[in-house]
Amino acid sequence: MKDHETLGERLAEQGISRRAFLKFCTALASLMALPPERAAAMANALARSQRPSVIWLSFQECTGCTESLTRSYTPTLESLIFDMISLDYHHTLQAASGFAAEKSREDAMKNFYGKYLLVVDGSIPINGGGVYSTIAGRTNLDLLQETAKGAAAIIAVGTCSSFGGIPNARPNPTGAVAVSDIVRDKPIVNISGCPPIPAVITGVLAHYLTFGTLPDLDDLNRPRSYYGTTIHDRCYRRPFYDQGKFAKTFDDEGARNGWCLFELGCKGPTTHNACATTKWNGGTSFPIESGHGCLGCSEPHFWDAGGFYTPLSAPVVNIEAATLGAAIAGAGVAVAMSSLDRNKIRRAQQAHEKLTVKEL
Numbered sequence: 001m002k003d004h005e006t007l008g009e010r011l012a013e014q015g016i017s018r019r020a021f022l023k024f025c026t027a028l029a030s031l032m033a034l035p036p037e038r039a040a041a042m043a044n045a046l047a048r049s050q051r052p053s054v055i056w057l058s059f060q061e062c063t064g065c066t067e068s069l070t071r072s073y074t075p076t077l078e079s080l081i082f083d084m085i086s087l088d089y090h091h092t093l094q095a096a097s098g099f100a101a102e103k104s105r106e107d108a109m110k111n112f113y114g115k116y117l118l119v120v121d122g123s124i125p126i127n128g129g130g131v132y133s134t135i136a137g138r139t140n141l142d143l144l145q146e147t148a149k150g151a152a153a154i155i156a157v158g159t160c161s162s163f164g165g166i167p168n169a170r171p172n173p174t175g176a177v178a179v180s181d182i183v184r185d186k187p188i189v190n191i192s193g194c195p196p197i198p199a200v201i202t203g204v205l206a207h208y209l210t211f212g213t214l215p216d217l218d219d220l221n222r223p224r225s226y227y228g229t230t231i232h233d234r235c236y237r238r239p240f241y242d243q244g245k246f247a248k249t250f251d252d253e254g255a256r257n258g259w260c261l262f263e264l265g266c267k268g269p270t271t272h273n274a275c276a277t278t279k280w281n282g283g284t285s286f287p288i289e290s291g292h293g294c295l296g297c298s299e300p301h302f303w304d305a306g307g308f309y310t311p312l313s314a315p316v317v318n319i320e321a322a323t324l325g326a327a328i329a330g331a332g333v334a335v336a337m338s339s340l341d342r343n344k345i346r347r348a349q350q351a352h353e354k355l356t357v358k359e360l
């Protein structure tokens with residue numbers, strides 16, 4: 001990568017027109033929940049921006065987050081890697097290996113100190129000095145601490161790096177923890193999900209490129225534009241919930257008619273993510289639309305938060321059986337009680353026993 005190459009120069013070299021670039025930015029603005037008129041400003045900002053160096057570290061994980069990234073469509077994986085960023089180190093996608101691969105990481109850290117983005121997927125084991133996962137003979141803990149020092153910001157991709165994920169589930173023999181449990185002096189954005197939605201990963205990168213900052217975050221450091229509402233709030237089956245119509249099994253008449261999956265253990269009411277709106281596989285579908293309840297995978301300790309098919313405890317008002325006046329009153333009570341219950345469930349989830357992170 002040229003030291004002073006901008007994204008605009010890169011696109012011009014490839015013969016991409018201003019019109020095509022504006023169309024691309026319009027799609028990005030929509031993806032990031034920005035008004036359409038911001039597309040032109042975004043195009044100007046992106047064209048002047050230098051492609052940032054990105055170091056991607058994979059720790060205690062399953063490669064599912066990278067698999068998700070490869071299915072990105074706005075922007076596509078190839079445009080993300082070759083046009084928007086300079087992906088200088090990534091275990092799965094890089095061509096180099098061994099000493100050459102580690103030299104790429106070290107060179108990026110040296111040449112772009114204080115400017116590169118650090119992306120991490122996977123939890124970090126700390127028991128036994130971190131011996132449960134090593135790369136090039138060094139523990140994940142050591143590599144994270146070293147690489148984080150010169151990073152401008154850190155993007156934790158997936159629930160494992162965001163909250164500890166499945167490796168952190170009881171009894172957690174490796175002592176798996178999240179990135180934020182170790183690094184406390186850098187801005188961190190959590191893109192949780194098991195795996196996270198690809199468009200959310202690329203959307204956060206595009207936001208950083210455009211504005212030079214991380215997007216607005218919620219109380220768990222997740223991008224508010226994607227995690228600001230629950231799946232339940234945006235679910236197309238929500239009207240059936242409000243009417244008290246629930247599938248009792250996955251193959252009964254209610255299930256075939258698209259009724260709510262709440263009684264089959266759907267965790268949509270307590271799960272914050274964009275699955276119901278952004279969807280998966282190019283916007284084709286999401287688990288609930290495919291007939292399966294939400295597992296709550298973007299929330300902390302989702303694996304230990306109760307059975308996947310055990311219903312949440314929440315009040316339901318059967319609006320269909322009431323008169324119109326009672327239905328309106330009942331709906332208001334249901335909303336208030338449901339809100340209180342969600343808060344109760346939220347507090348219970350947060351009160352789950354957590355393994356104490358040793359002082360590092």
